[in-house]
Amino acid sequence: MQDLVFYFIAGCACVFAVLAVTQRSIFHCALWLAMTLLSVAGVYFYLEAPFLGAIQILVYVGGIITLFVFAIKLTAHIEDKSIRQLNTQWLPAALISLLLFYILIQAFASHPWKNIIPNAPVTSLQVIGRSLMTGYALPFEFMSVILLGALVGAIVIGKVKK
Amino acid sequence: MMNIAHYVPLSPLLAFVINIIFGRKLKSASAAVAIAASIGSLILSVKVYQGLSFGYGSYHLGQWLTINGKALNFGIIVDPLTVMMLLIVSFIGTLILIYSTGYMHGDIRYSRYFAYISLFMSSMLGLVLSDNFVMLLICWEGVGLCSYLLISFWHERPAAVAAGIKAFVTTRIGDTGLLIGMLILFFTCGTFYFCDLATVKGPEPLMTLAAILIFTGAMGKSAQFPLHVWLPDAMEGPTAVSALIHAATMVAAGVYLVARCFPLFVAHPIALETVAVIGAISALMAASIAVVTNDIKRVMAYSTISQLGLMMLALGVGGLSAGTFHLMTHAFFKALLFLCAGSVIHAVGTQDIQKMGGLFSTLKITSSTFIVGTLALAGIFPFAGFWSKDEILITAWNNHHPIFFGVVLLTSFLTAFYMGRLIFLVLFGKSRSDLHPHESPASMTVPLIVLSLFACFVGFIGSPLKEAGRMEAGVETYWIMLASSVVSISAIFLAYFVYLRGFLPVSIRSRFKGLHDLLSHKYYIDEFYDFIFVKPCALLCRMAYSFDFHVIDGLVNLVADLAQSVSGVLRKFQTGFAQNYLLVQALGLVVIIIWLLKI
Amino acid sequence: MTPLGYFTLMSAFLFCTGIYGVLTRRNLIGILISIELILNAANINLVAFNKYLGSSDGMGQVLALFVVAIAAAASVVGLVLIIAIYRNAKSVFVEDFNLMKE
Numbered sequence: 127m128q129d130l131v132f133y134f135i136a137g138c139a140c141v142f143a144v145l146a147v148t149q150r151s152i153f154h155c156a157l158w159l160a161m162t163l164l165s166v167a168g169v170y171f172y173l174e175a176p177f178l179g180a181i182q183i184l185v186y187v188g189g190i191i192t193l194f195v196f197a198i199k200l201t202a203h204i205e206d207k208s209i210r211q212l213n214t215q216w217l218p219a220a221l222i223s224l225l226l227f228y229i230l231i232q233a234f235a236s237h238p239w240k241n242i243i244p245n246a247p248v249t250s251l252q253v254i255g256r257s258l259m260t261g262y263a264l265p266f267e268f269m270s271v272i273l274l275g276a277l278v279g280a281i282v283i284g285k286v287k288k
Numbered sequence: 289m290m291n292i293a294h295y296v297p298l299s300p301l302l303a304f305v306i307n308i309i310f311g312r313k314l315k316s317a318s319a320a321v322a323i324a325a326s327i328g329s330l331i332l333s334v335k336v337y338q339g340l341s342f343g344y345g346s347y348h349l350g351q352w353l354t355i356n357g358k359a360l361n362f363g364i365i366v367d368p369l370t371v372m373m374l375l376i377v378s379f380i381g382t383l384i385l386i387y388s389t390g391y392m393h394g395d396i397r398y399s400r401y402f403a404y405i406s407l408f409m410s411s412m413l414g415l416v417l418s419d420n421f422v423m424l425l426i427c428w429e430g431v432g433l434c435s436y437l438l439i440s441f442w443h444e445r446p447a448a449v450a451a452g453i454k455a456f457v458t459t460r461i462g463d464t465g466l467l468i469g470m471l472i473l474f475f476t477c478g479t480f481y482f483c484d485l486a487t488v489k490g491p492e493p494l495m496t497l498a499a500i501l502i503f504t505g506a507m508g509k510s511a512q513f514p515l516h517v518w519l520p521d522a523m524e525g526p527t528a529v530s531a532l533i534h535a536a537t538m539v540a541a542g543v544y545l546v547a548r549c550f551p552l553f554v555a556h557p558i559a560l561e562t563v564a565v566i567g568a569i570s571a572l573m574a575a576s577i578a579v580v581t582n583d584i585k586r587v588m589a590y591s592t593i594s595q596l597g598l599m600m601l602a603l604g605v606g607g608l609s610a611g612t613f614h615l616m617t618h619a620f621f622k623a624l625l626f627l628c629a630g631s632v633i634h635a636v637g638t639q640d641i642q643k644m645g646g647l648f649s650t651l652k653i654t655s656s657t658f659i660v661g662t663l664a665l666a667g668i669f670p671f672a673g674f675w676s677k678d679e680i681l682i683t684a685w686n687n688h689h690p691i692f693f694g695v696v697l698l699t700s701f702l703t704a705f706y707m708g709r710l711i712f713l714v715l716f717g718k719s720r721s722d723l724h725p726h727e728s729p730a731s732m733t734v735p736l737i738v739l740s741l742f743a744c745f746v747g748f749i750g751s752p753l754k755e756a757g758r759m760e761a762g763v764e765t766y767w768i769m770l771a772s773s774v775v776s777i778s779a780i781f782l783a784y785f786v787y788l789r790g791f792l793p794v795s796i797r798s799r800f801k802g803l804h805d806l807l808s809h810k811y812y813i814d815e816f817y818d819f820i821f822v823k824p825c826a827l828l829c830r831m832a833y834s835f836d837f838h839v840i841d842g843l844v845n846l847v848a849d850l851a852q853s854v855s856g857v858l859r860k861f862q863t864g865f866a867q868n869y870l871l872v873q874a875l876g877l878v879v880i881i882i883w884l885l886k887i
Numbered sequence: 888m889t890p891l892g893y894f895t896l897m898s899a900f901l902f903c904t905g906i907y908g909v910l911t912r913r914n915l916i917g918i919l920i921s922i923e924l925i926l927n928a929a930n931i932n933l934v935a936f937n938k939y940l941g942s943s944d945g946m947g948q949v950l951a952l953f954v955v956a957i958a959a960a961a962s963v964v965g966l967v968l969i970i971a972i973y974r975n976a977k978s979v980f981v982e983d984f985n986l987m988k989e
Contacts, residue, residue: 128888128889129889132889132893133893136893136897139897139901140897140900140901140904143900143901143905143924144904146904146908146920146921146924147904147905147907147908147911147912147917147920147921147924152914152916152917155916155917155920156916156920159920159923159924162901162924162927163923163927166901166927166930166931169894169897169931169934170934173894173934173935173938174938175934175937175938175948175951177948178930178934178948178951178952181952181955182930182955185955185956185959186923186955186958189959190923190958190959190962193962193963193966194916194919194920194962194966196966197916197966197969197970198916200970200973201916201969201970201973201979210913211912211913211914211917212911212912212913213867213911213912213913213981213982215867215868215871215910215911216910216911218871219871219874219906219907219910219911220907220911222871222874222875222878222906222910223874223903223904223906223907223910224903225878226874226877226878226881226902226903226906227899227900227903229878229881229882229885230881230895230899230902230903231896231899232885233881233885234892234895234896234899235892236885241890241891241892242890242891242892242939242940243888243890243891243939244888244938244939244941247941248938249937249938249942249945249947249948250945253943253944253945254945254948254949254952256944257944257945257946257949258949258952261944262944262949265953266953269953269956269957272956272957272960273956273959273960275960276959276960276961276963276964277963279964279967280963280964280967283964283967283968283971284967284970284971286974863985864985865981865982865985866981866984867909867910867911867981870909870910871910874906874910
């Protein structure tokens with residue numbers, strides 16, 4: 127029963143992802159991406175990582191997708207459906223992607239992972255919080271600096287020069 | 289007082305440095321700098337002259353090089369010959385500089401001109417002061433360089449540039465001879481010093497060859513046949529430069545060199561004979577060309593070649609004193625004549641004597657001094673040229689060279705004739721074109737007057753190198769004076785009748801058409817050189833060029849084309865399209881995974 | 888419980904789909920969308936391995952958090968760049984930007 131839930135969520139994520147990269151309208155693509163991200167959030171919940179699932183929904187669907195929509199609306203006419211959205215190398219790209227996928231499957235299949243079932247205790251929110259403030263304090267601080275840099279950079283680049 | 293001599297060339301050298309560096313700022317003051325320096329070296333030269341009575345010789349300022357274990361010093365020689373040259377160069381140089389302030393007035397490279405003239409004088413003064421071949425050669429080349437710079441001074445004119453190159457290349461042929469000659473001398477006798485020349489012994493005929501090669505250098509510098517071709521073309525330079533080249537600096541260097549090496553030539557009769565023969569050929573040839581030349585400056589140029597030929601002839605028949613005496617007198621009257629010619633050209637704006645005429649009434653000062661110069665050159669008693677030419681004639685006669693004696697007489701006849709032709713066509717008769725001549729400014733006429741005084745009286749001084757027993761010989765040779773006077777005066781009268789009175793009109797020209805053509809084409813020497821040297825050289829150059837262009841460049845281009853065509857294929861990969869690169873990256877990723885997992 | 892292999896399979900699919908999108912989309916925003924897919928594929932793996940193999944400090948989830956933050960920063964800067972480029976060149980198509988070649 128649990129497996130069926132996972133299959134459903136994973137199937138949705140895969141279908142939405144394909145739609146997100148193949149739709150003509152870029153706006154639709156953004157929406158399908160949002161759906162994909164929601165499905166991934168579902169996977170996180172399924173994996174008993176509710177905090178990460180919440181973050182996924184908040185940051186991705188709430189923040190990044192909104193930004194995408196803004197950007198799409200600001201670069202107005204590209205939404206036009208008559209404009210070709212795929213470039214000339216789509217066929218080799220598709221072949222390479224498929225080949226990559228095949229290789230990855232082969233790689234996973236040659237390893238006993240497929241049979242592993244969880245034996246570790248569920249990671250609680252307290253553990254994550256403690257890790258961030260102790261063992262991962264330095265990367266955490268770096269991350270804040272990166273976010274600040276991105277913020278400042280975005281303002282500087284986006285500013286209209288007089 | 290003797291050891292101040294080395295300051296003489298340094299003074300103009302300083303003027304050169306100042307003018308070449310600060311010329312733009314100094315503007316017209318650069319002339320004052322040059323003249324002051326020149327007067328400075330004149331004063332120093334006079335001091336050196338005064339010191340001559342305390343004895344003479346050479347001194348050195350320190351060691352320069354050691355070659356094959358032999359020291360080469362910065363040696364300065366001071367003797368009557370040097371002092372004579374010092375006085376001539378600095379005196380005439382000063383007058384020409386003063387004259388130039390008027391002649392070059394308003395030229396855009398005014399200060400540059402004075403810088404070059406100063407360097408020219410400095411080189412020449414250094415040349416006559418050197419006591420060894422090496423220093424002489426350096427100054428010698430300095431003189432050559434300055435002549436090139438000054439002849440092509442108006443380098444906007446292609447003819448001037450061509451003339452400068454021609455002068456440089458032609459004299460360079462002679463310079464090479466000089467270099468080889470002096471090296472032969474060094475490697476056989478081990479000396480570069482002039483004072484050793486009287487005593488050197490070496491294997492024959494190598495020594496004769498060395499002497500002749502040294503004379504080749506003199507031939508190039510003094511424009512002797514067959515290296516005379518540059519001098520007439522050198523008239524493209526400013527006239528004041530021509531005066532300096534012809535009178536004081538450049539061409540005198542060759543005669544000076546032969547005089548300086550005179551002991552060497554005396555010791556080798558064949559070399560001496562060569563000098564005399566070349567001098568005789570140059571004298572006669574140039575004088576005959578001058579008779580038909582219509583360009584006033586070219587007449588002067590051929591006259592210079594002819595007179596230098598006489599000097600060489602005098603040296604060649606053993607007359608060191610006669611040759612140098614003529615060098616001195618010639619310096620004065622030739623400078624005078626050139627400056628007069630410059631003044632005339634300045635006044636009428638043309639160089640063609642067929643277009644001039646009747647200038648005496650308007651150009652009083654210029655014309656008077658011109659006539660003085662002409663009489664001096666023609667050798668009319670009592671002007672300067674008479675005395676020196678007389679001395680040459682006497683030397684030739686006393687040393688039993690009747691052929692050369694005849695050559696000198698014939699040359700003086702021709703000289704008097706073409707100079708007569710010149711003044712009768714230019715100064716007298718009717719004006720043949722509607723020119724409006726005007727007298728030149730004082731800065732130009734004052735040097736003319738000074739020089740004409742010298743042209744009158746310098747002959748009485750006598751040769752600076754008087755030989756013992758000269759006076760006794762003079763007693764029996766009054767007939768020679770008489771003969772030369774008769775020849776010269778009759779030639780002037782002939783010119784008077786032919787050109788002013790119009791006797792012997794056009795018919796004579798048509799009767800001797802072949803001869804006239806031969807003369808007016810300068811014996812076809814330029815054409816001959818063109819055919820023998822220039823054309824084959826040009827052909828060779830064209831062949832070398834086409835080889836270079838087609839083979840060398842072809843190879844280089846082939847390599848370049850090959851690289852370009854190969855890279856033309858390779859650059860297709862550089863599409864400039866980011867996603868192509870990403871595609872290849874993804875392919876690489878796949879390959880790496882395959883390789884790592886060994887699937 | 889579902890075996891680990893299914894999560895890796897799903898993540899590989901999302902990853903390859905993202906790669907395909909990056910290689911083929913003409914639109915710069917489309918490329919950014921595809922990049923988000925790739926990052927999510929990585930995140931799925933991190934969380935799944937954390938769950939299945941376990942770790943005392945929750946390393947996988949912490950790293951996934953970092954990845955989310957990085958992704959947010961990257962897409963912000965990327966989108967602003969796209970807008971700046973669009974303002975200058977009036978285009979968001981990749982093949983229009985080959986200044987280095989010309």
